[in-house]
Amino acid sequence: MTISRWWKSWVGGLGAVGLLGACQTVPVYGNPVTSAPVQPPRHYFSVDWWTPLVEPTLLEYAPREQARPAYDEQNERVIALTRDGYVRSLGAGGQEAWSYRVGTLFYAGATVDGGTVYVPGTDGGLHALDARTGQLKWRYSAEEALATAPVIAGELVLVASQSDTLFAVKRATGELAWLYRRDAPAGFTIHRTSAPTVRGQTAWVGFSDGSLVSLDLADGGVRWEKLLAQAGTRQFMDVDTSPVLDASGRVYAASYTGGLYALDAETGDVVWTSVAQGITSLMLHGDVVIATGDDRLDAYLADNGKLIWSRALEERAGLETVLVKGMLLVPAQRSLLFVDPRTGRSRIAWNPGKGISAPPRVVGSKAYVLSNNGYLYALRLDGRSG
Structure with a gap:
C-alpha cells in the first residue's frame, strides 16, 4: 500500500509535540498512534509519498532499520x-x-x-x-x-x-x-564499522584496534598506518568513522576514545588532533568538519581543528548525518532532526514512528528516509528557513 502526498493529514501537531517532545526544545511533527506523519511546515519539507515495507511482528521490541x-x-x-x-x-x-x-x-x-x-x-x-x-x-x-x-x-x-x-x-x-x-583488540569495541574511502589508487579505512590504514588498491598492500587511539587505551579504541578527504590532501578520521584527527593523506603525518571522544561519523561542509557523536554534534575548522560550535542532542543519534538544501539531517532515536550547520541549532524534529537509524538518501531536492518501523518516505526538501 502506498500513500500519496495528498492524503488527509492527521490533525494533532500539538498533541504530537506533547507526547513525543516533552524533552525536546524544537517542534516535533509526527503521529504517535499510527505510522502516518503529520505534514510539517512546507518551508522545510513535504512528504511526496510513503509506503510500508515490513509487516510488524508480534512482540517486536525497538525495531531498527540500519x-x-x-x-x-x-x-x-x-x-x-x-x-x-x-x-x-x-x-x-x-x-x-x-x-x-x-x-x-x-x-x-x-x-x-x-x-x-x-x-x-x-x-x-x-x-x-x-x-x-x-x-x-x-x-x-x-x-x-x-x-x-x-x-x-x-x-x-x-x-x-x-x-x-x-x-x-x-x-x-x-x-x-x-x-x-587486522586482529581485533582484546577489549570491548563499538558495534560499528568503517567503510573505505577511495581516491585514485588508494583506499583509507579504519579498524577496531584504533588504526587508520592507507591501502594500495592494486594488491591491498599497506602504504601507511597510524594508531589514533591514546597510548594505554584498551577499550573502545575503534576508528569506525568512514575517512573523509578534502581537496588539500588531508584525511579526517576519529577514534571513539582517541579523538578527532586530521592527517596528511599521502604520508599519514598528523596535522592536528582534538581530544573529543565518542565521535561516530564525520562529514565535510566547505571548510568545516561536522562530527556526530552518540548524543551531540560538533563543528571544527578543517584548517586547524578549532571548535566552532557544539550542541548536545536530546536523543541518541543514528548512523550518519547528511547535508541537503542548507540543512543537516540527523537521524535519531525518536526523530529526524533538521539542524542549521552554521550554528548547530535544531530547527524542527520529524517523527515518522520509532525513530530513524539509517541515514537518508539524498537525490537532488528529495530525501528517501527509512524509518525504524519499516516505512519508506520520499521527502521533498524546500531548503533552509530563518
Missing part, C-alpha cells in the same frame, strides 16, 4: 534493504518493481553502479543483482558479517566486515581479488 536506501538513477528507483531480509526496488510513488530475498539482517545499505545492485548481507554474502530485474548475477561468500555499503573502485567492489576485514571483489565475476585483515 540500511541506508540506495538510488538506481538509470531506472529511477529506490533500493531498500529491510530487517525482514528483503531487497526491494521501488519506483515512482513507492510501487514495487521487484524484490529479492536474502534472508538475513542488514547492517548497511546497497550500492548501485553500472546497472548492478551490490548488496552486503550479515550472513557474509555479497550479492550482485541486475538493477532492472533483480536477478542474481553472482554472489561472493565472505563468511563474515558484512557491515558497510559496497564501494566501487574501478573494477573492484570494496566491502568491510564486522570482523576487521576489508574485501576487494572483482565486480565482473564476484571473485576475490585480495583482502586485508
Whole structure:
C-alpha cells in the first residue's frame, strides 16, 4: 500500500509535540498512534509519498532499520534493504518493481553502479543483482558479517566486515581479488564499522584496534598506518568513522576514545588532533568538519581543528548525518532532526514512528528516509528557513 502526498493529514501537531517532545526544545511533527506523519511546515519539507515495507511482528521490541536506501538513477528507483531480509526496488510513488530475498539482517545499505545492485548481507554474502530485474548475477561468500555499503573502485567492489576485514571483489565475476585483515583488540569495541574511502589508487579505512590504514588498491598492500587511539587505551579504541578527504590532501578520521584527527593523506603525518571522544561519523561542509557523536554534534575548522560550535542532542543519534538544501539531517532515536550547520541549532524534529537509524538518501531536492518501523518516505526538501 502506498500513500500519496495528498492524503488527509492527521490533525494533532500539538498533541504530537506533547507526547513525543516533552524533552525536546524544537517542534516535533509526527503521529504517535499510527505510522502516518503529520505534514510539517512546507518551508522545510513535504512528504511526496510513503509506503510500508515490513509487516510488524508480534512482540517486536525497538525495531531498527540500519540500511541506508540506495538510488538506481538509470531506472529511477529506490533500493531498500529491510530487517525482514528483503531487497526491494521501488519506483515512482513507492510501487514495487521487484524484490529479492536474502534472508538475513542488514547492517548497511546497497550500492548501485553500472546497472548492478551490490548488496552486503550479515550472513557474509555479497550479492550482485541486475538493477532492472533483480536477478542474481553472482554472489561472493565472505563468511563474515558484512557491515558497510559496497564501494566501487574501478573494477573492484570494496566491502568491510564486522570482523576487521576489508574485501576487494572483482565486480565482473564476484571473485576475490585480495583482502586485508587486522586482529581485533582484546577489549570491548563499538558495534560499528568503517567503510573505505577511495581516491585514485588508494583506499583509507579504519579498524577496531584504533588504526587508520592507507591501502594500495592494486594488491591491498599497506602504504601507511597510524594508531589514533591514546597510548594505554584498551577499550573502545575503534576508528569506525568512514575517512573523509578534502581537496588539500588531508584525511579526517576519529577514534571513539582517541579523538578527532586530521592527517596528511599521502604520508599519514598528523596535522592536528582534538581530544573529543565518542565521535561516530564525520562529514565535510566547505571548510568545516561536522562530527556526530552518540548524543551531540560538533563543528571544527578543517584548517586547524578549532571548535566552532557544539550542541548536545536530546536523543541518541543514528548512523550518519547528511547535508541537503542548507540543512543537516540527523537521524535519531525518536526523530529526524533538521539542524542549521552554521550554528548547530535544531530547527524542527520529524517523527515518522520509532525513530530513524539509517541515514537518508539524498537525490537532488528529495530525501528517501527509512524509518525504524519499516516505512519508506520520499521527502521533498524546500531548503533552509530563518
